[in-house]
Amino acid sequence: MSGKDTYYIGEQSLTFPKDVYIISSASVVGKKEGEGPLGGAFDMICDNDRFGEDNWEMAESTLQKEALALALGKADVEPENVRYLFAGDLLGQNIATSFGLMDYEIPLFGLYGACSTAGESISLASMCVGAGYAKTVAALTSSHFASAEKQFRYPLEYANQRPVSATWTVTGSGAFLLSGKRGNVRVSGITTGKIVDMGVKDSMNMGAAMAPAAADLIAQNLEDFGRSPKDYDKIVTGDLGYVGQEILINLLQKQKIDISKVHEDCGILIFDKEEQDTGSGGSGCGCAAVTLSAHYLPMLEEGSLKRILFVPTGALLSTVSFNEGQNVPGIAHGVVLEHVDKEVQ
CATH class of the missing domain: 3.40.47.40 (Stage V sporulation protein AD)
Incomplete structure (x- = not known):
């Protein structure tokens, strides 16, 4: 339309x-x-x-x-x-x-x-x-x-x-x-994700469950806005961890989309893998939220980042669905965040 x-x-x-x-x-x-x-x-x-x-x-x-x-x-x-x-x-x-x-x-x-x-x-x-x-x-x-x-x-x-x-x-x-009050960080657009089910059943491998949904969302955002990965300073996923990051990059490369130079994952950033023994990285609703607030928003506010695509990722399972042998579908939601100079009206 x-x-x-x-x-x-x-x-x-x-x-x-x-x-x-x-x-x-x-x-x-x-x-x-x-x-x-x-x-x-x-x-x-x-x-x-x-x-x-x-x-x-x-x-x-x-x-x-x-x-x-x-x-x-x-x-x-x-x-x-x-x-x-x-x-x-x-x-x-x-x-x-x-x-x-x-x-x-x-x-x-x-x-x-x-x-x-x-x-x-x-x-x-x-x-x-x-x-x-x-x-x-x-x-x-x-x-x-x-x-x-x-x-x-x-x-x-x-x-x-x-x-x-x-x-x-x-x-x-x-x-x-x-x-609507003018600030330094503007939400310039959103891309709403779809549920993606690739048949993953392992509740101890959330990265594998969520990576296909993240790939689907990122590809759709780029298509919808007519952009390429280089139009973003960072494409930030929520909590894929090291396992999910590798899957995500490979899935998008199969579509001839290379995000490897701009991709970061909140679950990788928030913990020290070697020192803190956190497996594949961080996860949970709080992972993407606190990393956006503490790490990315300050860089957007000061202008060292001009535009990012923020893509929190979720695994849609419950104890009931998992115990009944259901798959673990994934979903992702994309938010485009941009630096704005407050003095420019």
């Missing part, structure tokens, strides 16, 4: 009638993440991964509560001036989100996109602001190593062995405030 009042781009992408900016963000992480390569960039690092709570689930709720408080404080925005929240997590019925954010009393859209939730929440928040439905909207998500292990694999007390293909769920929460 085309026309001056139409913002559909290609098959799966959108731009917005009004400009949308990320005006602030915040990252809160656990001790292990704070000891990694990005440790100096996070807003808050807690030495105790229970965050003062009685159980892991409540600890994850506290992650979200603190991340949103920090993002609001940075932008000098009161909770009552946030029209909507778009938020989610990995736990059943989004309990980290509902219990963590209910005291804010902000209208909530609860989301589940597995580890792609950062991309999904920012996409929907951008659509809301870009269409003029709200002046200020928050997007956030979280994950916690212990709560995720308890739900999807084995409680920590079991001390099970992990294969080298396994990723380490990040304990962290990233929060973002989006607004």
Whole structure:
């Protein structure tokens, strides 16, 4: 479709009638993440991964509560001036989100996109602001190593062995405030992913499950916007890890798309593979969210990065589907982020 009042781009992408900016963000992480390569960039690092709570689930709720408080404080925005929240997590019925954010009393859209939730929440928040439905909207998500292990694999007390293909769920929460108020980072477009199922059944190899969805999304974004990989300073996936990164690059090369020079993965960046024993890298909703907030947004704000494609990736499984022998489908959501000079009107 085309026309001056139409913002559909290609098959799966959108731009917005009004400009949308990320005006602030915040990252809160656990001790292990704070000891990694990005440790100096996070807003808050807690030495105790229970965050003062009685159980892991409540600890994850506290992650979200603190991340949103920090993002609001940075932008000098009161909770009552946030029209909507778009938020989610990995736990059943989004309990980290509902219990963590209910005291804010902000209208909530609860989301589940597995580890792609950062991309999904920012996409929907951008659509809301870009269409003029709200002046200020928050997007956030979280994950916690212990709560995720308890739900999807084995409680920590079991001390099970992990294969080298396994990723380490990040304990962290990233929060973002989006607004029409001019800032240094603009959301210039989004590409919404489709569910891609390549028959992977190994819950300990999320990179293999998610890489095909990431490849599908990246190829579609490039086609929709008429771009090539060199039009992005970075193409950033969420948590494919070392195994998934290799699969992604190979899948796209088969389509004659070479992203090897511009691709980075949040799951690879957040941990030191040799020193921290995290297998294939980091994963979880919090992985992409805190890495975007702490690492990529500052570079976009200062202009050392001009345009990136942010592609959080998710594995759409549950304990029920996995125990019933179902495959592990994947999904990815793409967000185009660009540096803007605030002085140029």
